[in-house]
């Protein structure tokens with residue numbers, strides 16, 4: 156007891172010291188911020204008063220530039236200061252969550268390493284009072300038990316011994332409790348983290364990162380890291396913490412927010428994860444869906460159906476035959492075969508489709524078509540077709556300029572002959588020459604420019620071309636139907652099928668090139684199981700200078716059949732020498748009872764462990780009629796709310812069922828319909844189609860309509876698995892008629 160009291164006193168004193176240090180720093184930085192703010196306003200005012208605002212005065216414009224760069228630097232200092240203040244404020248609430256006592260090999264002193272969200276240094280003594288969780292030494296806390304350890308630091312491997320591992324619960328600057336452990340991070344702390352209610356945004360997990368997760372977060376060896384993790388194993392969390400780690404890293408790896416991109420399945424998911432990086436003290440990063448990429452490349456000239464819309468169409472197909480067709484359509488358009496067809500098509504276009512012409516100007520040959528063709532096809536220019544054509548066009552325009560003067564005097568002579576007024580003749584000549592050049596360039600564009608959408612259409616409209624570029628490839632049996640459906644669908648350029656949208660993106664990158672994303676150095680792909688090979692080829696070609704972290708779960712693949720071999724395909728597509736495939740088999744999200752229940756829906760032989768957090772057993776509820784079911788739902792929603800569960804999701808198989816249910820019960824209880832058509836957030840009680848709930852989690856999940864007609868194929872079984880694994884604390888399933896065979 157005495158020993159505990161001593162420890163307690165020591166810890167309370169340290170906490171006091173840290174809180175005082177933080178308050179001191181906060182005071183200084185806050186007054187600095189005030190000063191900076193005043194300076195900044197003054198600098199802006201000065202700039203406004205002393206510079207011109209018209210582009211006519213070039214000297215003054217250069218003054219403006221100088222002011223602007225000074226202002227930019229000042230603004231940067233100001234925002235950095237504001238960020239530091241926000242970090243100190245966060246730390247005031249809970250400055251650290253762990254401590255290790257570490258003795259480096261060859262030294263007698265033992266360092267007490269306190270670990271928190273951010274570094275905290277005493278500027279006077281240069282002592283690090285709290286280490287950032289991402290600092291090299293912090294890895295020891297996540298990965299090791301007491302005893303000899305080693306960790307990788309920039310200076311090399313550091314060896315030593317850990318004699319203490321302690322965890323703290325500090326809130327509002329007050330010590331709630333602490334305890335020592337000799338094993339990995341104690342389950343109590345994790346239990347507490349996992350028992351909490353859900354908020355509308357994803358949480359950070361720094362205090363309880365598990366060893367397997369830490370290995371992924373801190374991996375710097377690989378250019379491609381592929382993670383297969385069961386539902387709730389922390390894939391998305393780990394991917395985001397990995398980004399925060401990379402943003403913290405030293406010179407070689409340091410990334411800023413605009414060097415990173417997350418490819419997410421839909422805007423709802425993007426919104427859900429958008430809190431994590433700011434919580435970790437980092438700027439937020441861009442989250443892109445593939446549809447966003449499409450719009451970035453094609454702007455408003457075309458429009459594509461979203462991935463969610465595409466999936467809704469599949470689920471709601473009128474017949475099984477139609478559903479199978481739509482699946483086969485997506486499968487073909489996303490396949491390696493189709494990618495090969497598009498590659499060949501670009502080659503075919505260059506070699507056979509460009510209508511080269513002899514180019515004349517002023518009655519002289521500028522280029523012959525043979526010369527132009529051999530220039531384009533010589534193979535010397537290793538670049539996309541559009542860029543080669545542009546070079547060719549520039550070469551011709553240069554030649555045109557060389558001959559422009561003589562052409563102009565020719566025109567002038569002709570004009571003068573017709574007209575005696577010299578002044579008018581000159582301007583008339585200029586106008587004629589400009590018109591002539593414009594029409595020349597327009598003609599030139601006939602073969603130096605092309606439209607990718609028209610090109611893509613031609614591939615399917617012209618059977619001769621399609622046959623030529625697919626020769627020798629194994630095509631699906633229903634290729635005729637696929638081609639017809641494509642031709643029909645492409646009639647409306649503002650409603651292009653999602654799968655063709657991806658084909659168009661790939662074609663554009665290959666034929667025109669794309670330098671829009673050269674700054675991107677790290678790409679995270681979430682829900683990796685639902686993308687086809689073509690998606691990965693797009694990413695590879697778009698983010699040519701990036702490294703990739705790809706996370707997914709083949710058990711949650713609903714858009715296509717997939718098994719773990721997809722990860723080998725991904726590795727092959729990217730072709731990085733340094734890559735690694737990692738498995739996360741332990742699930743943290745759901746209570747033990749919900750996890751056990753959901754595991755019945757997994758493929759046989761799937762290995763999963765569950766964190767043992769006990770709660771109520773899931774319930775399966777049979778109702779005689781839809782009315783009875785609606786009444787029961789409403790009652791249970793109220794019941795869940797009264798139990799203090801923050802977020803409740805009623806998960807339906809598709810949007811139509813969700814909307815119907817919403818219109819039936821919305822007047823009787825407070826619910827919100829979450830749809831892919833609008834930006835939404837996931838607070839309170841929501842009704843949502845299952846594919847939009849992917850990646851999200853809720854305190855209570857109510858799965859609507861689990862009868863044998865609704866869930867009757869292996870695809871449906873996976874949808875059901877996804878729905879059930881969204882629940883943290885409560886799960887109930889409702890049906891009328893006969894229950895699905897997967898839940899018997």
Ligand SMILES: Nc1ncnc2c1ncn2[C@@H]1O[C@H](COP(=O)(O)OP(=O)(O)OP(=O)(O)O)[C@@H](O)[C@H]1O
Pocket residue numbers: 345348349358359360363364365368384385386387388389390391392393708711743744849850851852880
């Ligand atoms: N080490 C951890 N400490 C605390 N909570 C954790 C930890 N790992 C995972 N979790 C929690 O488990 C839940 C699931 O995490 P996450 O959503 O990242 O998993 P996922 O594998 O992406 O899930 P899914 O594939 O089912 O969408 C989250 O609530 C997360 O905070």
